[in-house]
Amino acid sequence: xxxxxxxxxxxxxxxxxxxxxxxxxxxxxxxxxxxxxxxxxxxxxxxxxxxxxxxxxxxxxxxxxxxxxxxxxxxxxxxxxxxxxxxxxxxxxxxxxxxxxxxxxxxxxxxxxxxxxxxxxxxxxxxxxxxxxxxxxxxxxxxxxxxxxxxxxxxxxxxxxxxxxxxxxxxxxxxxxxxxxxxxxxxxxxxxxxxxxxxxxxxxxxxxxxxxxxxxxxxxxxxxxxxxxxxxxxxxxxxxxxxxxxxxxxxxxxxxxxxxxxxxxxxxxxxxxxxxxxxxxxxxxxxxxxxxxxxxxxxxxxxxxxxxxxxxxxxxxxxxxxxxxxxxxxxxxxxxxxxxxxxxxxxxxxxxxxxxxxxxxxxxxxxxxxxxxxxxxxxxxxxxxxxxxxxxxxxxxxxxxxxxxxxxxxxxxxxxxxxxxxxxxxxxxxxxxxxxxxxxxxxxxxxxxxxxxxxxxxxxxxxxxxxxxxxxxxxxxxxxxxxxxxxxxxxxxxxxxxxxxxxxxxxxxxxxxxxxxxxxxxxxxxxxxxxxxxxxxxxxxxxxxxxxxxxxxxxxxxxxxxxxxxxxxxxxxxxxxxxxxxxxxxxxxxxxxxxxxxxxxxxxxxxxxxxxxxxxxxxxxxxxxxxxxxxxxxxxxxxxxxxxxxxxxxxxxxxxxxxxxxxxxxxxxxxxxxxxxxxxxxxxxxxxxxxxxxxxxxxxxxxxxxxxxxxxxxxxxxxxxxxxxxxxxxxxxxxxxxxxxxxxxxxxxxxxxxxxxxxxxxxxxxxxxxxxxxxxxxxxxxxxxxxxxxxxxxxxxxxxxxxxxxxxxxxxxxxxxxxxxxxxxxxxxxxxxxxxxxxxxxx
Numbered sequence: 001x002x003x004x005x006x007x008x009x010x011x012x013x014x015x016x017x018x019x020x021x022x023x024x025x026x027x028x029x030x031x032x033x034x035x036x037x038x039x040x041x042x043x044x045x046x047x048x049x050x051x052x053x054x055x056x057x058x059x060x061x062x063x064x065x066x067x068x069x070x071x072x073x074x075x076x077x078x079x080x081x082x083x084x085x086x087x088x089x090x091x092x093x094x095x096x097x098x099x100x101x102x103x104x105x106x107x108x109x110x111x112x113x114x115x116x117x118x119x120x121x122x123x124x125x126x127x128x129x130x131x132x133x134x135x136x137x138x139x140x141x142x143x144x145x146x147x148x149x150x151x152x153x154x155x156x157x158x159x160x161x162x163x164x165x166x167x168x169x170x171x172x173x174x175x176x177x178x179x180x181x182x183x184x185x186x187x188x189x190x191x192x193x194x195x196x197x198x199x200x201x202x203x204x205x206x207x208x209x210x211x212x213x214x215x216x217x218x219x220x221x222x223x224x225x226x227x228x229x230x231x232x233x234x235x236x237x238x239x240x241x242x243x244x245x246x247x248x249x250x251x252x253x254x255x256x257x258x259x260x261x262x263x264x265x266x267x268x269x270x271x272x273x274x275x276x277x278x279x280x281x282x283x284x285x286x287x288x289x290x291x292x293x294x295x296x297x298x299x300x301x302x303x304x305x306x307x308x309x310x311x312x313x314x315x316x317x318x319x320x321x322x323x324x325x326x327x328x329x330x331x332x333x334x335x336x337x338x339x340x341x342x343x344x345x346x347x348x349x350x351x352x353x354x355x356x357x358x359x360x361x362x363x364x365x366x367x368x369x370x371x372x373x374x375x376x377x378x379x380x381x382x383x384x385x386x387x388x389x390x391x392x393x394x395x396x397x398x399x400x401x402x403x404x405x406x407x408x409x410x411x412x413x414x415x416x417x418x419x420x421x422x423x424x425x426x427x428x429x430x431x432x433x434x435x436x437x438x439x440x441x442x443x444x445x446x447x448x449x450x451x452x453x454x455x456x457x458x459x460x461x462x463x464x465x466x467x468x469x470x471x472x473x474x475x476x477x478x479x480x481x482x483x484x485x486x487x488x489x490x491x492x493x494x495x496x497x498x499x500x501x502x503x504x505x506x507x508x509x510x511x512x513x514x515x516x517x518x519x520x521x522x523x524x525x526x527x528x529x530x531x532x533x534x535x536x537x538x539x540x541x542x543x544x545x546x547x548x549x550x551x552x553x554x555x556x557x558x559x560x561x562x563x564x565x566x567x568x569x570x571x572x573x574x575x576x577x578x579x580x581x582x583x584x585x586x587x588x589x590x591x592x593x594x595x596x597x598x599x600x601x602x603x604x605x606x607x608x609x610x611x612x613x614x615x616x617x618x619x620x621x622x623x624x625x626x627x628x629x630x631x632x633x634x635x636x637x638x639x640x641x642x643x644x645x646x647x648x649x650x651x652x653x654x655x656x657x658x659x660x661x662x663x664x665x666x667x668x669x670x671x672x673x674x675x676x677x678x679x680x681x682x683x684x685x686x687x688x689x690x691x692x693x694x695x696x697x698x699x700x701x702x703x704x705x706x707x708x709x710x711x712x713x714x715x716x717x718x719x720x721x722x723x724x725x726x727x728x729x730x731x732x733x734x735x736x737x738x739x740x741x742x743x744x745x746x747x748x749x750x751x752x753x754x755x756x757x758x759x760x761x762x763x764x765x766x767x768x769x770x771x772x773x774x775x776x777x778x779x780x781x782x783x784x785x786x787x788x789x790x791x792x793x794x795x796x797x798x799x800x801x802x803x804x805x806x807x808x809x810x811x812x813x814x815x816x817x818x819x820x821x822x823x824x825x826x827x828x829x830x831x832x833x834x835x836x837x838x839x840x841x842x843x
Contacts, residue, residue, distance in 0.1 A: 016494055016501045016510055017106040024108035029116060031059040050186060052118055053096075053126040057189040060099050060109070061230075066838025068230045068239040074835055075154045081332060081828050083148065083155040084308055086346060087141040087339035088300065089280070090159050090242060091133025091166075093491070093651025095190045095229075097124050101495050102146075102232040128183040129650050131165030132244075134284040134609075135570045136485075136677050137378050139651065140456075141339055143677070143814040146488040149233035149240040150514060151818055152831035158304040160296060161191075161227050161244035164279040169609050169648040174625035178282075178612050191227045191244075198248070199224045201302040203295065207399050214356050216399040222273045223248040224303035234490050234514060237835040245303045247276035283611045284570040285384040291392055298397060301345045305353060308334055327360060331371035335826040338375045338450070341386045341442035347373055347449035348403040356399070362406075374825045375446040375453050376483070378674050380460070380468050381574065386442035387433060393440055404440060408432055411448050418475065429471045447472050447479070452825045454481040457675035457696040459716065483821055484699055485675040486814035489516050492681045496655035499538040500686060504806075507531060517810035526803050535806075536799045539662070539686055546660035550644060556632065559639040562601035563792050566657060566687070567665035568649050571610040571617040574672040578766065579774050580606065580665055581624055583785055584643055585742040588631050595636050600789035605657060607646030619762050621645065626751040626758075654678075659685045663788060666691035667781065669772040671716040673697075680812035686802045690784055692777070696812070704808040708801050712784035713777035722776060729767050732775035739778050743767075 036055040040047060075082070100106040113120040133139060141157065148155035167178040205219035224245040231240040249270035255263070276299050281288065312333055313324045336346055347369060354365035379385075394401045408431040419425050431448065433439045447453050447469055455461030461482035465473040473480050494501050494513060504512060507525055512518040525531040540560070547560045567580050584604055591599055606624050610617030628643035646653060664682030666673075666689055673695035683689060683700055690710040691697040701709050714722065733740050747763045749756025766774055791798050810816075822828045836842060 016505045016513065017101070017110070017498060018104040018108065020107040020111040024105070025112045025115065028059060028105075028109055028112035031062060032056060032112065032116065035059055049122065050126055053123045054187075054189055056109070056113065056120075056123055057096055057127070060096060060103070060105065061189060063103050063105060064099065064230045064232060064239055067232070067237050067835070068241075070237065070835055070838055070842075071239045072241070078154075079333070080154045081826070082308075082311070082334055083153055083822075083826055083828065084304065084334065084336045085141065085144060085148070085155060085157045085339065086300065086304060086336060086343035087138070087157065087159050088297065088342040089133035089138030089339075090130075090141045090145070090157055090244070091135070091138030091651060092130040092142045092229075092242075093655070094124065094127045094129055096127050097495055098146075098491055099190075099230075099232055101490055102150075102234045104235050128186075129165075129652050130188075131181055131183060131650055132159065132162050132280060134166055134280070134282060136675070137284075137340060140485055140677060140814075143486065143488040143491070144818060145231045145240065145242060146233075146490060147486070147814040147818040149231045149238050150236065150488075150490070151815060151822070152233065152236060152238050152833055153240075153818070153822060153828060155240050157231070157240075157242035158300065158307075159242070159244050160277050160280075160300050161246040162277060162280045163246075166280055166609065166650070167282055167612070171621070171625060171645055171647045174622050174629070176610055176618055176621050180279075191229050194226045194228055194243075197226050197307065199226075199303050199306045200250075201299050203298070203396055205398065207402060212359065214399060214402065216352075216356070220273075221250050221253075222276060222299065223250055224299060226303075226307070236832070237837050243304075243307070245277065245300055247274050247278075247299060249273035282609070283613075285379050285381055285572060285574075286611060286614070287384055287386050288613075289386075289388060289392070291396065294388060294392065294396060297342055298345050298349070298400075301343050301349050304343075305346060305349050308336070309353065327354060327358060327364075327368055330368050334372055335828070336373045337821070337825070338373060338446060340376060340378045341446050344375070344386070344442045344446045344449075345397075345400065347445060348400040348407070351403050351407070352399055355403075366407075366410075369449060370451050373450045375450040377443065377446075377453065377455055377460075377464055377469075380463055380674070381672065385468075387439040388442065390432065390438040390440060401440075404431060404445065407445070407448065415475070425471060443468065444472075451479065452481055453479050454483045454825070455674065456483065456485045457699060458482050458484060459671075459693075459698045460674040460695060463671060463716070481824060483817055483825075484696055484811070485677050485680070486812050486817035487677050487680045487684070488814050489513060489684065491655070492658070493684055497538075497542065497659040497685050499541060500535070500659065500806075503531070503534040503538055506534075512810075514815065515810075516813035516815065519807050519810045522803060522807035526800055526807070532796060532799045532803070535686060535803055536795060539660075539799075539802075542660040543662075546656060549656060553647075554644060556642065556644060557639070558603045558642050558644070559601050562603045562639070562642070563662045563788065564605065564660055565602050565663040565665065565788075566605045566661040566682070567667075568605070568607040568646065568654065568657060569676075569678055571608045571614075571620055573616060573620075573765075573770075574668055574772050576667050576669065576772055576774055576777075577606060577608070577620050577624065578762070579667050579777060579781055580604070581620075581627060582739065582742050582774070582778060583782060584624075584627055584631065584641070585745060586738045586782060587641055587785075588627075588634075588637065589738065589741055589745075591637050591640055592634075599640050600792050601640045602789075603642045603644065605644050605646055605661075607649035607653070607657070609649065616761065616765060619759065623746070623751070623759055623762055630751050654681070658682055658687070661685070661687040662792070663687060664689045664691075666694070666697050667713075667777075668692060668694045669777075670694045670714050670719050672772065680809065683805050683812065684809045686806055688788070688798070688801060688805065690781075690788060699811065700805075700809075703811050704805050708804045708808075710784045710788055712780040714773070719773065722773065727770070727773050727776065729770055729775045732778060733767065736775075736779055738782065739775060 035058040039051050145157045165181045168181050170177045200221045202219035208215050225248045226243050229242045254266040254269045350369045354360045431444045455464045508521040543560045547558050625645050631643050658681050664687040666679045670692050676695040692713040693715050746759050752758040
């Protein structure tokens with residue numbers, strides 16, 4: 001007779017989270033207790049939950065370090081072409097669970113922690129998000145690092161180790177209030193300081209010409225201290241590096257030249273140098289031309305390029321003596337990807353090093369620079385484009401200004417030869433914009449100095465070629481490419497939605513985790529009642545769990561059988577949270593008008609941060625919270641409509657809300673959202689999309705079939721036609737009674753009875769200067785929302801549409817995106833070589 005099952009056997013699930021082998025569990029417990037002992041020996045007898053978190057983090061980190069060292073040794077021996085992803089933002093979120101998933105340790109760790117009488121979810125909640133980004137651009141960089149490691153590419157993420165990341169958002173009395181994000185307060189177990197690779201970065205000073213060319217003299221020096229974070233691939237023993245720079249004042253700072261009599265002040269002034277890496281600028285899609293920001297941009301670029309060149313010159317592991325002296329092969333060994341224009345100073349800085357330091361001829365240096373650099377554009381909104389004043393630039397980086405002028409002169413000579421006498425074209429294409437003040441157009445610099453320029457979704461890449469870079473496209477059409485964004489299925493399915501990952505793996509195996517196109521096999525199960533039921537049940541469990549979270553956090557009971565209608569992203573006029581708000585008011589008015597009618601219940605969840613200086617975005621938050629106050633406290637409405645503002649939306653909150661969502665709001669004005677990546681996360685996690693034909697929504701509709709999304713509103717051509725004709729908000733206000741009623745309620749103080757004038761700025765904007773044409777899409781949006789409610793009544797048909805969306809989301813893996821960058825921009829081939837783990841001898 002078989003032995004009875006132990007508790008351990010019952011819990012030992014075979015799932016996508018890995019198998020909890022007994023040996024692993026015993027080893028993990030031993031390691032955890034050892035780390036806990038050393039934590040406590042130092043200062044205390046009683047362990048706090050944070051002590052347990054750190055003990056666990058160090059336990060998991062132990063499994064990374066051997067693989068990390070092995071990977072870096074392997075790269076030194078093989079000397080592959082290295083990919084350098086330069087970004088001012090890396091929005092990483094939490095690291096613990098992601099590391100467990102990628103090392104295949106999640107189930108074993110769950111079991112070990114359970115046996116120790118602890119709750120792993122509780123420990124995971126203690127970890128601070130690494131919020132070193134604003135939104136899509138920073139989160140994209142994080143997904144890319146995961147895919148680069150999973151595809152076995154020798155890649156490095158380079159950025160800034162901000163002491164304070166994106167602010168924590170509190171909602172006080174309906175208004176956003178910012179708090180500093182002191183994420184390093186308790187230390188960061190995932191980073192390793194590397195003072196041995198500290199590098200100098202120069203600012204200010206002046207340029208002198210000599211027999212050997214230009215010399216940049218009398219500069220102020222700031223030191224760049226690197227902190228390395230391991231980036232594990234999925235179960236392939238590859239561990240890449242994200243290296244973030246922190247600013248440090250040199251020990252003689254302000255002592256050798258100035259303030260000699262005031263030693264105390266000189267030491268206090270070290271803060272001025274170290275402020276460079278103090279705080280992330282909290283603007284998304286908006287350029288703020290502050291000197292500190294320009295310093296940050298040069299700081300990351302200057303430190304990174306020195307590091308890249310050091311690594312290029314020494315090819316044997318552990319050897320820091322220069323081996324390579326010729327730069328001929330530099331573009332064959334180095335690819336630099338610029339994540340937007342923020343690191344565009346890499347172009348003049350590489351030129352400065354090659355020409356001034358390495359003494360190359362200008363033409364040769366320029367050829368190497370172009371072949372090495374590539375630029376990703378992330379927006380066509382004019383207010384987001386970086387245009388630095390020449391006078392600020394000249395003060396801070398005098399040699400780089402000279403180099404940019406030289407680049408511009410050669411560039412314009414080329415254009416003049418191609419288009420003789422076309423002065424307008426020369427003005428449009430110049431890197432320098434005349435005016436008061438004169439400005440440097442960083443996007444133009446990036447295009448001219450790169451061998452490849454890409455947009456981030458097909459429609460965006462076409463808009464780039466026909467609008468902001470039209471003149472450049474006409475001269476060099478082959479330079480322009482598309483690379484549609486993607487998301488990592490490890491974090492955005494396996495980690496955040498294990499229930500859904502399991503029901504998928506039961507049907508089609510686990511191959512989809514590293515080849516998301518395999519989800520297509522689910523099309524065979526669209527009519528399978530058992531699968532429909534499984535998918536529906538997983539969604540319901542996720543909704544119940546999130547409803548409990550909401551009740552705990554907001555003291556508000558929501559109806560878990562209502563449509564969870566979710567709109568989470570940065571608050572911006574172009575993303576049109578106001579359009580959603582108008583639908584909420586319209587739905588509310590319909591309930592009030594016919595209180596005895598049956599309505600499909602909704603819980604509308606809106607979340608996102610507004611840039612601290614963006615007045616309109618802050619008013620939009622206040623309007624949503626004020627509407628919520630009225631709706632949620634109206635007994636006639638009951639639980640048919642609830643409105644919740646999700647405070648402090650961030651990566652770790654996205655991981656909770658996205659798996660619980662039914663409806664994904666992607667409603668930007670056509671032609672404004674470059675791609676979007678939240679849209680892909682919702683699609684993969686079983687939400688249906690209500691959206692415009694904008695960004696990657698277009699390709700999502702193409703993959704899944706337009707009939708399987710709720711597409712509404714103007715297309716790009718319609719927006720252009722309306723611009724030509726002239727958008728008149730009043731026409732829509734006069735023509736649409738439900739819109740008129742909602743607007744009248746906002747302007748009369750229905751949602752702000754104590755301050756009837758509170759929303760006059762919002763009303764005035766919508767009625768008289770709305771660049772994003774909210775009213776023009778109101779009617780089709782409301783009709784589309786009615787279709788959503790209608791379909792939701794038929795649970796089976798709704799779930800079938802969900803399955804079709806999941807099955808056709810394979811294109812939107814960042815693995816596919818990175819393969820395309822690798823083959824079409826960087827000239828490298830992904831590798832499925834599995835480096836032997838540390839406990840096995842090298843082959």
